[in-house]
Amino acid sequence: MATRGQDVQLVVTDVVMPRMGGLELAEGLPALRPGVPILFVSGQLSHPSVQDRELPLGAALLEKPFTAVDLRRQVRQLLDLRPAHGSG
DSSP: OOOTTOOOOOEEEESSOSSSOHHHHHHHHHHHSTTOOEEEEESOTTSHHHHTOOOOTTEEEEESSOOHHHHHHHHHHHHHHSOOTTOO
């Protein structure tokens, strides 16, 4: 969890959660943290919230179960695609 003055580098969220799903979370994220990549994880790829929606730009989906190596690889790929801090 980031506190004041800290830069959020990546958001990791489950797709299917109670109250608010990860895709709904992602819809509001640009207003708070523009350009932050999102890694969605899900063990329910057949869930309608996954099948009927496209992932936001700069996001990826990692299917559960996954290994620590899978997680690290996906995080690295997302962070490498993010523009360098201060550029743009």
